[in-house]
Amino acid sequence: MTTFLTPQQHADRTGAAVAAAVAAGRGLGLTVTDPTVLHDVFSVVVHLAPSPVVARIPTVLPRPNDLAAIARRQQDELDVARWLAGQGIPVIAPSPLVPPEPVRRDGFSMTFWLFVEEARGKEPDYVANAESVADLHAALRAYPGRRLEFLSAADPRFIADSLALLDRHPDLIGAAELDRARREWRILEPLVRSRGAFEARFPGIDLQPIHGDSPPANIFNAVDGDLYADFELVTLGPIEWDLAALGPEHEAAYNRGARRNGTRPLDEEVLAFVNALAMLRVIAALSLVPQLPRLMEYLKPAVEHWKTTPFAAGISG
Template sequence: MTTFLTPRQRADRTSAAVEAAVEAGRGLGLTITGPTVLHDVFSVVVHLAPSPVVARIPTVLSRPDDLAALARRQQDELDVTRWLADRNIPVIAPSPLVPREPVQHDGYSMTFWPFVEEARDREPDYVENAESVADLHAALRAYPGHRLEFLSAADPRFIADSLVLLDRHPDLIGAAELDRARREWQVLEPLVRSRSAFETRFPGIDLQPIHGDSPPANIFNAVDGDLYADFELVALGPVEWDLAALGPEHEAAYNRGARRNGMRPLDKEVLAFVNAVGMLRVIAALTLVPQLPELMEYLGPAVDRWQTTPFAGGMNS
């Protein structure tokens, strides 16, 4: 049976992450007397008050021992957000009060950002956000993304490893569902791991730097205006990846923004592909449930919906 993190263990993990961030922040010269946790799901996000600095410490990880890989991804995020800010794109950029690099302390790898006040009285408009993503893509096209990996946001190693590990967790997914996921991955994996295979399957689909993690849901409602945020999965890929699983209304909104920017509309076949890969990431995320038990409330219904969708998004036809 699967062993889940207890509430006490969860609280201890949060406390340890906060303590690591405080010690690291003080080591960088920040004055910290009243750290306040702002967010605690996949990462602990803590305001290092009274300094106007927020530390983000990933705590729910597929490979918690591989801090080097995490730091490389964090450096990509720091670099691209600084680049966007330098071009006056509305984005949460790295804090100017500390060096622009990940900091490792007590087994955690963290990044530092400015404290931005949230407009809590304003509900996000995700359809409007989807249209705005086209503006972000237009800006990112000029980013020198030679360091970005093709579809690293999909994390194919995580998917492949998880489809093996889930044998040990029959209480998280049934045998028939796991078998389907593995067969789908056989179809989709070559297109995720190989840029040339993707380009052969989808000729004419341009690749560019993309946000990587559903940017319509990661636009921060700041008091002074919306800001693009959370580029933790920034990658090279098709723009469709950033609209995966959002549905026709959001796709139509993005296409309006694309036309405004002189860019191509979303491609239906590529959308089917990224939606299928995204669902396998949902299956893979079941392996994170022991670290974050409430995650099952969201993943369970998604797995149920996945079983009603075409096999591998129709990529096997």
């Protein structure tokens, strides 16, 4: 039977993350007297008040003890966000008050960001956000940073490990569904693991730096205007990955943005691939439910939808 994190254990984890961020912030010379948790799902996000600095501490992770790997991804995020800010792109930037690098403290790896006042009460417009992602992609094409890994945002190791682990958790997924997911993964895995295999299957599809984590859902409503945020999964890949599983309305909005700025529209075959891959990441995310029990209420509808979709989006092995 699966053992789930209790509310007290969750509170203890959050408290430990906040304490680590406060200690790290003070160690960097920040004044911190009133730390305030702004967000607590996959990461604990804490305003180190009164300093205008926000610390983000990942806490729900496939491999929480691999701090070196976490820090490598965080450095990519800091680098691309700092570069975008320097180009005048509206983005939440790393804090200028501390060095732009991850900090390890008490078993956590964290990053520090400029505090931005949220426009509370403003409902996000995800369709408009999807259109604006074409502008973000246009900017990212010029990113000169060190080489990003191909589709690292899909995290094929996480998918493979999770599909193996879920055998031991029949209360999270049924045997028939797990069997289907594994058969789909056998078809899709080579296209994720190998850039060459992807390019052979989808000739002519250009690859570029992309956000990696559904940017229409990661645009922050600031008092002074919307800002791109949360580049934790920044990667090299097809633009379609950033629209995965969002549906026709958002795809059409993106294409409007692409026409406006002269970049290419979404490719239907690549969309089918990334949509199927995104659904397998949903199945894999079931393995994280013991760390974050309320995640199940968000994943369950997606799993039910996945059951109605064509096998591996019609892609043949």
